[in-house]
Amino acid sequence: MNLYLALVDDAGLFPPTSLHMSEALARHQRDLERASQVLTHRFLCPASRLDGLRREEEAPPRRIGLIVDTPDIPPFDDLPVDSVELRADALDQLPGGGLPAGVRLFVEVPAGKYVADVPEGAALKVRCGGLTADAFPSVEHLAAFIRFCAEHDLQFKATAGLHHAVRHFDPTLGVDRHGFLNLLLAVCEAVDQRDPAPVLRTTDVGHLVRLARAVSEETAKRARALLVSYGSCSTGAPLDDLRALGLIEENA
Structure with a gap:
């Protein structure tokens, strides 16, 4: 199903994986x-590590965010950058002429607040967690963000905290971690004009x-037109979780 594609x-x-550049590139190549x-x-x-990326003997990735x-x-014309992500309070860093053709801009905003004057054509980015408990937005704030994007047809990416498919309690931080499957299905709820909060909140794996499994192809298509992707420090854990839940085939 297109729900999990790309x-x-x-x-x-x-963080928390924080691979060395050579390790990260080697893993990326294995994934390719x-x-x-x-x-x-x-x-x-990160922009601060572009020079380190350039110094690696391995060929650069085919796509860089x-x-x-x-x-x-920093200049990046020599690299296959297809997206730039920056915080809303750093919009003044954008060049006067905008980004090069083919490079998409994602503006990170807090889940509980929205920026109305993002550049035309830009998408949003929401942080779903971090290294401290206060970095995790509440269900209500994240649900409101998703509804806002659905109502205004604003694409978005998600980042941080989405380590596993299903919402669960992290005893180390003392906080409930959002699940990436919860997030994905919450977007499906929103595009079908239902409240995304109950799906974000649930820890019922079977549910x-x-x-x-009940998401229609049409709903999946509209949901993924809204949710572009999410960043994960592990590229293996999402696949393992989806396989364990029986939602993708072994070789997907």
Whole structure:
């Protein structure tokens, strides 16, 4: 089903995995060879590490998502960058002429607040977790964000915290982690004009699997037109979870 097609960006350089550049590129190459359709095969790279990427002997990834973590956006014309992600408070870093043709802009906004004046054609990005409990948005805030995007036909990406398919409690941080399957099905609910909050909140694995199997192709298409992808520091865990739940085939 198209619901899981090109869903997961490779965020191996980011916490908590925080791979060394050579390790991240080697894993990315292995993923390319395995050709899973669930992965976007887009390598997310902080702007501050572009020079390190260039120094690697391995060929660069075929697609790079540039995550702006520097005071200025560095030149990237020599690399296959297809998207740039930056926080809403850093929009003044954008060049006057905008980004090069073919490079998509994603503007990160807090789940509980929305930016009305993002550049025309830009999409949004929402953070679903982090290294501390306060980095995880509430179900209500995340649901409101999803509804906002659905109502205004605004595409978005998600990042951080979505380590497993199903919502679960993290005793180390003392917080409930959002599940990427919960998020995906919440978007399906929103595009069908239903409240996404109950699906975001549930920890009932069987219920989520039944919902996932009942999603129509039309709903899946509209949901994935809204949710572009999400970044995961592990490219294996999402595949393992979807296989364990029986939602994808072994070789997907």
